[in-house]
Amino acid sequence: MYAQMVDTGASRLRSREEMDADEQAFQARIDDGQKIEAQDWMPEGYRRTLVRQISQHAHSEIVGMLPEGNWITRAPSLKRKAILLAKVQDEAGHGLYLYSAAETLGVSREQLVDDLHTGRAKYSSIFNYPTLTWADIGAIGWLVDGAAIMNQIPLCRCSYGPYSRAMVRVCKEESFHQRQGYDLLLALCRGSEEQKAMAQDALERWWWPALMMFGPPDADSVHSAQSQAWKIKLLSNDELRQKFVDQTVPQAEYLGLRVPDADLRWNTERGHYDFGAIDWSEFHAVLKGNGPCNRERLQARREAWAEGEWVRAAALAYADKHAAAERHSQAA
Amino acid sequence: MKDWPLWEVFIRSQHGLAHKHVGSVHAPDAALALKNARDVYTRRNEGVSIWVVPSAAITASAPDDKAALFEPAQDKIYRHPTFFPVPEEVKHM
Amino acid sequence: MNDARFECLLRLGDNALVLAQRLCAWIGHGPVMEEDMAQANVALDLIGQARLWLAYAGELEGRGRDEDALAYGRDAGAFRNVLLVEQPNGDYAQTIARQFLFDAWHHAELSALTASSDARIAAIAAKALKEVSYHLERSSDWMLRLGDGTAESHARLQAALERLWMYSGELFDADAHDATLVEQGIVPAPQSLRAGWLQQVGAVCTAATLTMPDADAWMQHGGRQGRHSEHLGYLLAEMQFLPRAYPGVQW
Numbered sequence: 001m002y003a004q005m006v007d008t009g010a011s012r013l014r015s016r017e018e019m020d021a022d023e024q025a026f027q028a029r030i031d032d033g034q035k036i037e038a039q040d041w042m043p044e045g046y047r048r049t050l051v052r053q054i055s056q057h058a059h060s061e062i063v064g065m066l067p068e069g070n071w072i073t074r075a076p077s078l079k080r081k082a083i084l085l086a087k088v089q090d091e092a093g094h095g096l097y098l099y100s101a102a103e104t105l106g107v108s109r110e111q112l113v114d115d116l117h118t119g120r121a122k123y124s125s126i127f128n129y130p131t132l133t134w135a136d137i138g139a140i141g142w143l144v145d146g147a148a149i150m151n152q153i154p155l156c157r158c159s160y161g162p163y164s165r166a167m168v169r170v171c172k173e174e175s176f177h178q179r180q181g182y183d184l185l186l187a188l189c190r191g192s193e194e195q196k197a198m199a200q201d202a203l204e205r206w207w208w209p210a211l212m213m214f215g216p217p218d219a220d221s222v223h224s225a226q227s228q229a230w231k232i233k234l235l236s237n238d239e240l241r242q243k244f245v246d247q248t249v250p251q252a253e254y255l256g257l258r259v260p261d262a263d264l265r266w267n268t269e270r271g272h273y274d275f276g277a278i279d280w281s282e283f284h285a286v287l288k289g290n291g292p293c294n295r296e297r298l299q300a301r302r303e304a305w306a307e308g309e310w311v312r313a314a315a316l317a318y319a320d321k322h323a324a325a326e327r328h329s330q331a332a
Numbered sequence: 333m334k335d336w337p338l339w340e341v342f343i344r345s346q347h348g349l350a351h352k353h354v355g356s357v358h359a360p361d362a363a364l365a366l367k368n369a370r371d372v373y374t375r376r377n378e379g380v381s382i383w384v385v386p387s388a389a390i391t392a393s394a395p396d397d398k399a400a401l402f403e404p405a406q407d408k409i410y411r412h413p414t415f416f417p418v419p420e421e422v423k424h425m
Numbered sequence: 426m427n428d429a430r431f432e433c434l435l436r437l438g439d440n441a442l443v444l445a446q447r448l449c450a451w452i453g454h455g456p457v458m459e460e461d462m463a464q465a466n467v468a469l470d471l472i473g474q475a476r477l478w479l480a481y482a483g484e485l486e487g488r489g490r491d492e493d494a495l496a497y498g499r500d501a502g503a504f505r506n507v508l509l510v511e512q513p514n515g516d517y518a519q520t521i522a523r524q525f526l527f528d529a530w531h532h533a534e535l536s537a538l539t540a541s542s543d544a545r546i547a548a549i550a551a552k553a554l555k556e557v558s559y560h561l562e563r564s565s566d567w568m569l570r571l572g573d574g575t576a577e578s579h580a581r582l583q584a585a586l587e588r589l590w591m592y593s594g595e596l597f598d599a600d601a602h603d604a605t606l607v608e609q610g611i612v613p614a615p616q617s618l619r620a621g622w623l624q625q626v627g628a629v630c631t632a633a634t635l636t637m638p639d640a641d642a643w644m645q646h647g648g649r650q651g652r653h654s655e656h657l658g659y660l661l662a663e664m665q666f667l668p669r670a671y672p673g674v675q676w
Contacts, residue, residue: 065452308457316574
């Protein structure tokens with residue numbers, strides 16, 4: 001998912017009795033399933049956690065444009081080029097919906113973008129992996145968007161109104177993303193031996209990072225417990241991961257691709273797939289900035305922003321000049 | 333440098349409904365705000381008309397006034413047609 | 426007779442395709458995210474138009490080449506786009522100036538093509554015209570904002586305009602193919618669009634406090650006949666590499 005390990009600032013989950021009257025009333029509204037709106041009173045921790053989570057999600061959309069954007073100019077047919085461009089454009093749109101939701105909490109876009117560029121804010125670990133072949137575009141749509149949707153659908157019901165409405169919009173648009181990825185891989189798997197090998201290679205490189213997207217097991221995480229109490233996280237990381245594996249393995253089989261996990265097998269008793277251990281040291285290394293493309297991704301965003309500064313300044317200067325001229329002509 | 337100002341975006345869907353708030357965009361001025369809203373919020377045929385309003389121009393009711401503003405309407409149940417029983421024999425009213 | 430029409434469709438299709446390919450490189454790297462959205466919309470429109478023109482070209486040619494065979498299977502010398510659209514993105518001023526100079530011509534060209542005696546050309550033009558009206562509005566908006574924005578943006582845009590100007594003359598070139606098609610009422614005479622274009626570009630430049638370069642300045646020619654700048658080869662190398670590395674497969 002696009003928000004991983006969001007810090008809630010809580011050291012432990014507090015009981016109802018330990019909350020003051022405002023917090024109790026707030027928690028009661030959430031328990032009652034009511035939506036919290038921007039102007040409503042909210043605990044500072046809730047506000048800060050949401051800003052972190054929503055902006056992390058927004059940054060992931062924007063940074064996520066880069067690995068796929070790599071291939072727009074190299075898409076192998078005009079139809080695929082248009083589809084990929086529309087998809088990457090949607091990511092920009094989703095980023096904007098989410099920044100807009102975060103801004104209702106009293107932070108500016110500029111601040112959020114600055115947090116990303118200075119490394120204070122995180123984005124999903126998955127976008128620090130390279131897109132080496134055209135099949136990677138399929139793997140991202142199928143696996144990465146598939147994992148993201150799994151997380152985003154429950155978030156449509158989250159407690160914060162602007163976030164939940166943004167998620168509804170995102171989810172409506174996102175289902176095309178997963179399908180286009182699968183469709184792309186299907187074409188490869190029905191194609192030449194070389195194309196099929198390309199698809200298999202992509203699955204091998206993206207499978208484990210996709211499972212890591214859900215974040216570490218959160219059974220003991222105090223942040224997860226707090227986020228769940230606030231209803232800004234609705235299912236646990238492991239629940240979502242299991243759901244993802246259960247859904248995805250048969251899809252891989254249909255493609256005729258092999259999932260790179262020797263321990264993967266159907267567990268009749270549990271009614272779920274068992275799967276192998278995830279290498280969390282890799283996840284933490286990527287999160288710390290040591291993934292294959294962390295530097296390139298951030299560098300690209302910083303450059304875009306820095307090189308765009310004169311453009312943004314020009315548009316503001318023009319608006320100011322013409323607003324002043326208008327006031328002048330109205331006064332005259 | 334400061335951010336481009338924030339604009340709230342309202343879109344009339346194709347179904348002839350009222351304009352509905354859909355989110356916000358940043359833009360340096362009204363003309364570009366309208367175009368940005370079009371490019372961000374109507375990629376899938378969602379609208380036939382767009383309004384953009386500077387976010388700063390919106391005056392909103394305060395959450396604390398909710399009781400004073402809205403609760404007085406709650407007991408005026410006679411304003412709703414369902415308050416009045418219509419005799420079985422009188423159809424369609 | 427069809428040769429001329431085939432050429433004309435390649436010119437229309439290649440203009441749209443090459444410019445779209447240039448715009449694609451901005452996505453994720455624009456000056457503000459809202460501009461990424463906007464550039465992507467313009468590029469999507471142009472890819473759509475390219476597909477329609479090239480598909481028709483392939484059918485007329487009758488040698489079994491579809492839109493992709495034409496887009497991915499031709500070398501630079503067989504491309505018929507004007508030199509203007511293959512010029513590099515440069516800074517945002519150069520991208521905007523290129524877009525505006527092209528949009529102003531494209532809009533006039535498509536408007537005239539809606540009256541083409543070839544019904545299919547007229548129909549494609551009518552669809553594309555709606556899209557290009559928006560492109561022109563947007564690029565004009567940005568000409569004003571960069572031209573009349575800050576001293577820096579003004580200088581950058583003025584430089585971009587002067588740099589690209591010599592590629593604008595080709596938009597109004599006519600060769601034997603044009604003569605044939607004009608006679609058949611399929612396309613407008615290229616020169617007939619020039620006065621209106623100059624007037625429109627001049628008006629926007631004036632409003633944007635820019636100096637329009639000399640209309641009679643030395644101009645580059647050749648793109649429409651397949652003699653391109655060095656840039657197109659690289660653009661095609663990137664665009665075409667997959668179908669060339671794996672020939673004959675479906676994607």
